[in-house]
Amino acid sequence: xxxxxxxxxxxxxxxxxxxxxxxxxxxxxxxxxxxxxxxxxxxxxxxxxxxxxxxxxxxxxxxxxxxxxxxxxxxxxxxxxxxxxxxxxxxxxxxxxxxxxxxxxxxxxxxxxxxxxxxxxxxxxxxxxxxxxxxxxxxxxxxxxxxxxxxxxxxxxxxxxxxxxxxxxxxxxxxxxxxxxxxxxxxxxxxxxxxxxxxxxxxxxxxxxxxxxxxxxxxxxxxxxxxxxxxxxxxxxxxxxxxxxxxxxxxxxxxxxxxxxxxxxxxxxxxxxxxxxxxxxxxxxxxxxxxxxxxxxxxxxxxxxxxxxxxxxxxxxxxxxxxxxxxxxxxxxxxxxxxxxxxxxxxxxxxxxxxxxxxxxxxxxxxxxxxxxxxxxxxxxxxxxxxxxxxxxxxxxxxxxxxxxxxxxxxxxxxxxxxxxxxxxxxxxxxxxxxxxxxxxxxxxxxxxxxxxxxxxxxxxxxxxxxxxxxxxxxxxxxxxxxxxxxxxxxxxxxxxxxxxxxxxxxxxxxxxxxxxxxxxxxxxxxxxxxxxxxxxxxxxxxxxxxxxxxxxxxxxxxxxxxxxxxxxxxxxxxxxxxxxxxxxxxxxxxxxxxxxxxxxxxxxxxxxxxxxxxxxxxxxxxxxxxxxxxxxxxxxxxxxxx
Numbered sequence: 190x191x192x193x194x195x196x197x198x199x200x201x202x203x204x205x206x207x208x209x210x211x212x213x214x215x216x217x218x219x220x221x222x223x224x225x226x227x228x229x230x231x232x233x234x235x236x237x238x239x240x241x242x243x244x245x246x247x248x249x250x251x252x253x254x255x256x257x258x259x260x261x262x263x264x265x266x267x268x269x270x271x272x273x274x275x276x277x278x279x280x281x282x283x284x285x286x287x288x289x290x291x292x293x294x295x296x297x298x299x300x301x302x303x304x305x306x307x308x309x310x311x312x313x314x315x316x317x318x319x320x321x322x323x324x325x326x327x328x329x330x331x332x333x334x335x336x337x338x339x340x341x342x343x344x345x346x347x348x349x350x351x352x353x354x355x356x357x358x359x360x361x362x363x364x365x366x367x368x369x370x371x372x373x374x375x376x377x378x379x380x381x382x383x384x385x386x387x388x389x390x391x392x393x394x395x396x397x398x399x400x401x402x403x404x405x406x407x408x409x410x411x412x413x414x415x416x417x418x419x420x421x422x423x424x425x426x427x428x429x430x431x432x433x434x435x436x437x438x439x440x441x442x443x444x445x446x447x448x449x450x451x452x453x454x455x456x457x458x459x460x461x462x463x464x465x466x467x468x469x470x471x472x473x474x475x476x477x478x479x480x481x482x483x484x485x486x487x488x489x490x491x492x493x494x495x496x497x498x499x500x501x502x503x504x505x506x507x508x509x510x511x512x513x514x515x516x517x518x519x520x521x522x523x524x525x526x527x528x529x530x531x532x533x534x535x536x537x538x539x540x541x542x543x544x545x546x547x548x549x550x551x552x553x554x555x556x557x558x559x560x561x562x563x564x565x566x567x568x569x570x571x572x573x574x575x576x577x578x579x580x581x582x583x584x585x586x587x588x589x590x591x592x593x594x595x596x597x598x599x600x601x602x603x604x605x606x607x608x609x610x611x612x613x614x615x616x617x618x619x620x621x622x623x624x625x626x627x628x629x630x631x632x633x634x635x636x637x638x639x640x641x642x643x644x645x646x647x648x649x650x651x652x653x654x655x656x657x658x659x660x661x662x663x664x665x666x667x668x669x670x671x672x673x674x675x676x677x678x679x680x681x682x683x684x685x686x687x688x689x690x691x692x693x694x695x696x697x698x699x700x701x702x703x704x705x706x707x708x709x710x711x712x713x714x715x716x717x718x719x720x721x722x723x724x725x726x727x728x729x730x731x732x733x734x735x736x737x738x739x740x741x742x743x744x745x746x747x748x749x750x751x752x753x754x755x756x757x758x759x760x761x762x763x764x765x766x767x768x769x770x771x772x773x774x775x776x777x778x779x780x781x782x783x784x785x786x787x788x789x790x791x792x793x794x795x796x797x798x799x800x801x802x803x804x805x806x807x808x809x810x811x812x813x814x815x816x817x818x819x820x821x822x823x824x825x826x827x828x829x830x831x832x
Contacts, residue, residue, distance in 0.1 A: 253564075254414035256571040257319050257578075261415065264579050264586075265314050271586055272307045278593060279304055282600075291604055296596060303589055310582055318359065318415040319574040321566070322438055324461060325447035327423030330479040332356075333527035334447055335418045338563060339409045340534045343402065344420055354398045355437050356420040360412030361403035371399045396422045397432045416570070424461045433461075434468055442573040443473045443566065450478040450494075450524060454501060459509065466510045473573050474512060475521045475566060476502045481558075482526035485549035495524060523562040526552075530559045625725050632721045639714055647707060654702050658695050665694040680762070688753035695751055 279300045282292055323331040332344040332352055343358055361367070367376040379402070406413045419437060438444070444465065448454055465472050478498050484491045499522050506518040513521070532546030533556060544552060669690045673683060 252410075252414065253567040253571045254319070254411070254416065257574045258414055260575045260579055261314065261317065264582060265311070268307060268311050268314060268582070268586060271590060272304075272311060275300075275303050275307050275589070275593065278597070291607060292600060296600075299596070300593070303593060306585075307589060310585060314582060317578045318417045319443075319570045319578075320417045320419060320441045321443045321445060321570055322419040322421065322441040323445045323447055324421050324424055324458070326425050326449065326455060326458060329423070329447045329449045330527045331447045332420050333531060334445065334477060334479065334525075335420055337527045337531040337534065337559065339404075339411060339418070340531075340538065341408060342531065342535070343404055346528075352420050352422055354396055354400055354422060355433075356400050356402060358402045358404055358412075358418040358420070360406035360409070360415070362406065363403075364405050364407070366402070366404050368403065369401045371401075397436060399437065425455070425457045431464065434465055438465060439468065440577075441472075442577055443475065443570045445566075446474060446476045447527075448476060448478050448498075448502075450481045450498065451483055453498075454505065459505065462505075462510060466512060471512050473569050474506060474510070475562065475569075476506070476523070477527075477562065478502075478522070478524045479527050481524040481555055482529050482549045482551070484524075485551050488550075498522075498524070520565060523558055524555070525559040525562060526555050527559075530556060628725055632718075632725070636714075636718055636721070639717075643710060643714060646710075647703075650703055650706070651699065654699055655695070658698050662691065665691050668694070684757070684762075685754065688757055692751045692753040695753075 282297060282300050285292055323335060325331050330346070332346040335344055335358065336342045336346060339358070344352070344356060366379045368379055369376060404412060411418075419441065421433070421437070444462070446458060446462065448458070462472075462474065484494060499519070502522040503515055503518040506513050506521065507515055526548060529546060529548045529552060532548070533543035533552070534546070536545040537543050543556065546552075666687070669687055671683060671686050674680065
């Protein structure tokens with residue numbers, strides 16, 4: 190009793206600690222004792238209430254419910270960062286080239302599943318709220334307690350209004366109230382409480398069905414702080430309690446057992462919470478002995494009845510349910526009048542003192558008792574909700590982050606091994622390419638030298654063969670059978686045909702003597718080049734790219750272009766008859782002029798023959814640069830061509 194008085198005095202004086210002045214304690218005690226025997230408390234309560242400032246026990250910023258609100262915002266922010274991290278990681282993983290064989294299909298699908306998992310958790314977090322469920326026998330005042338806590342008559346209560354199903358009151362962002370039945374998304378407008386009562390009474394609903402009532406948040410501070418109230422039918426109306434618990438109680442943070450202070454706790458009420466304690470490890474249970482205002486009619490039995498109820502409630506929580514110790518249980522048993530508190534708060538909302546809603550003596554004590562219940566209820570539900578609602582999500586968030594980190598560590602290890610392997614391959618290929626380039630340069634130099642030597646050899650052979658053929662020009666000229674005529678027109682044709690005959694004969698003779706040997710030398714050099722180049726290419730690449738190599742199918746052919754027409758273009762023929770054995774000829778032959786002229790003509794003839802011997806012999810694809818070639822007549826032949 191002393192603890193109860195100290196708690197009441199603390200609420201009245203604004204002090205929460207146990208160390209109060211003795212004078213204040215004795216004065217308050219005397220005041221409470223006097224209130225049991227006379228009506229002077231009404232006057233005292235009136236004077237006290239006149240100076241009473243209508244407000245919530247704690248301001249909204251300091252309310253314990255803000256713990257849940259801040260925790261909800263914090264965990265939503267954390268999951269927002271997790272979702273961003275998961276999306277970035279999944280996008281990066283999907284961007285990896287499939288041919289790299291770093292991330293397999295199963296890992297990609299697992300990363301994508303984390304995206305949907307985090308999104309689902311965020312959606313649940315947006316809907317998470319603190320949930321309190323009220324249970325008790327029919328007409329014990331469960332709806333009245335909810336209305337008193339919400340400071341407004343939201344749920345129908347009173348004579349003729351019995352809750353026949355589960356009613357869940359939660360906040361809505363709009364300015365209008367509405368309700369939704371289970372299994373339907375249709376919003377039914379609610380204009381007033383009478384209409385809501387009629388709607389609930391007219392509907393033939395199962396006792397385990399749920400009706401959700403959405404009330405504007407701006408009209409109730411508890412709804413603004415994400416508190417959801419669940420009103421239930423009486424536990425004595427149905428024996429199927431398991432369905433109730435499974436459908437509506439497993440996610441409740443706090444249970445409030447509303448008893449009728451005019452009677453004792455029944456077996457049905459105890460059985461319900463025994464079932465709850467079996468399904469939940471340690472439920473948070475508050476016990477409200479409602480209608481305590483009736484005790485004012487029999488003040489002589491008030492303390493004994495209260496002690497009896499308190500003892501039974503503590504034994505029920507500690508010995509039967511074993512959900513708390515005696516100290517905690519004593520702090521969770523309250524004696525209130527919900528109807529009286531609701532009337533007082535309605536008067537407060539009108540600007541009137543709360544005592545105008547009093548029903549009987551002792552209103553102030555019962556009113557502060559209800560406020561004490563609300564304060565401890567808020568502390569308990571905020572802590573419990575943070576633990577039950579967010580602890581699992583926090584663990585799942587850590588699990589998702591840990592799993593993704595583990596997978597990324599494994600991928601990083603594989604990438605490191607893969608990168609080192611590719612780096613070794615790169616170094617090996619670089620060394621091979623450098624070696625191949627060195628060998629390629631060496632082969633190129635050797636082949637260029639071989640081609641140069643081959644060209645010199647060809648020039649030497651062609652020069653030698655051409656010199657030999659020049660000394661045999663007489664045979665080619667003798668084979669020319671075209672009739673000769675001194676006329677200028679006929680003579681030009683004769684010269685042209687003679688040059689063509691000589692050119693054809695020399696070319697034919699050179700091909701017969703040199704083409705076969707030159708072709709064999711060229712083919713040998715080509716085969717050597719091919720073999721040397723094949724040696725620089727790996728066998729597997731050589732086999733793979735063999736179809737892309739173009740091999741020359743035409744045989745190598747040597748062409749000899751002499752162009753005798755141009756070589757003999759500067760020759761002037763002398764067709765005058767000269768008697769070789771005449772006196773003048775004989776004298777000139779034996780004179781020095783003849784010898785001198787012979788010396789001058791001999792080098793010219795040698796040079797002309799040398800130029801003919803160095804005529805370039807090239808294949809078809811190489812242009813030939815020719816030098817003049819002369820046709821030397823046989824000395825002493827009459828009608829011959831002389832320079």
